[in-house]
Amino acid sequence: MSTPTNTTTASEHTAQSSLHGWRRWWLWLILALVIAGATVAFVLLVVSGSEDPPILSNGDFETGDLTGWSTESWGNGEWLIYEDGTTPPEPWASDMSSSEFNVPDPPQGQYAAVTVHTYKGARFLYRDIEVTGPWVLHATAFYQSPLLEISDRPDFGSFSGTTWNAEGTNQQFRIDLIDPEAEIHSVAASDVYATVFGTQAGDPRSDGPTSVAIDLSPWEGQTIRLRATQVDTAGALYAGIDDVRLERSD
Numbered sequence: 001m002s003t004p005t006n007t008t009t010a011s012e013h014t015a016q017s018s019l020h021g022w023r024r025w026w027l028w029l030i031l032a033l034v035i036a037g038a039t040v041a042f043v044l045l046v047v048s049g050s051e052d053p054p055i056l057s058n059g060d061f062e063t064g065d066l067t068g069w070s071t072e073s074w075g076n077g078e079w080l081i082y083e084d085g086t087t088p089p090e091p092w093a094s095d096m097s098s099s100e101f102n103v104p105d106p107p108q109g110q111y112a113a114v115t116v117h118t119y120k121g122a123r124f125l126y127r128d129i130e131v132t133g134p135w136v137l138h139a140t141a142f143y144q145s146p147l148l149e150i151s152d153r154p155d156f157g158s159f160s161g162t163t164w165n166a167e168g169t170n171q172q173f174r175i176d177l178i179d180p181e182a183e184i185h186s187v188a189a190s191d192v193y194a195t196v197f198g199t200q201a202g203d204p205r206s207d208g209p210t211s212v213a214i215d216l217s218p219w220e221g222q223t224i225r226l227r228a229t230q231v232d233t234a235g236a237l238y239a240g241i242d243d244v245r246l247e248r249s250d
């Protein structure tokens with residue numbers, strides 16, 4: 001009984017060699033593509049520096065309430081949510097007919113926050129932000145002072161426990177970044193890191209909606225407090241804020 005043997009002709013041998021050559025070529029091509037892809041991904045990661053910033057929950061007030069925010073008020077009035085610039089968010093929140101509630105409609109979405117009142121007071125709206133990357137904080141601010149000029153005093157009045165007093169005319173709207181450990185009404189230089197928006201004497205009686213932004217990279221790794229403050233002592237001053245969000249700095 002003869003033993004089977006495999007024989008290869010010269011043409012078959014040439015075809016197999018060619019096939020092996022193509023396989024090696026494809027393997028090198030695939031390897032090169034993988035290396036190129038990994039290099040591009042690495043470069044993009046290095047260039048971008050970090051991941052996308054966290055979403056500030058309800059920074060746009062679109063829940064229709066102040067979820068995610070805190071408020072404190074002295075005197076009359078408070079921060080509330082509204083959706084129609086000509087309709088006070090509460091029936092009591094319409095000042096006298098001479099200074100009726102008449103602000104821009106929410107500049108983003110359906111809802112925004114606004115101060116409402118029928119008498120003088122100081123109202124604070126705030127939230128803490130953990131700065132986990134080189135984010136930029138954006139917001140939209142606006143105000144309307146129907147009767148009186150803006151009066152930019154360096155303080156928000158004097159505070160003692162639950163008692164608040166303001167000497168002279170104090171009509172202002174400010175958005176600051178402050179130390180979260182500071183008292184909410186503090187204007188001490190050591191407590192106020194930066195002012196994002198602030199009215200000044202000579203400003204028009206109404207303004208906005210105006211987009212404002214501040215680079216938060218100086219506070220990366222820290223928790224800061226965003227504080228919106230409205231004070232009025234001599235007539236209505238409606239202050240509004242909307243569309244508070246974090247974006248990448250690049």
Ligand SMILES: [Ca+2]
Binds near residue numbers: 062107108109110
């Ligand atoms: Ca909104």
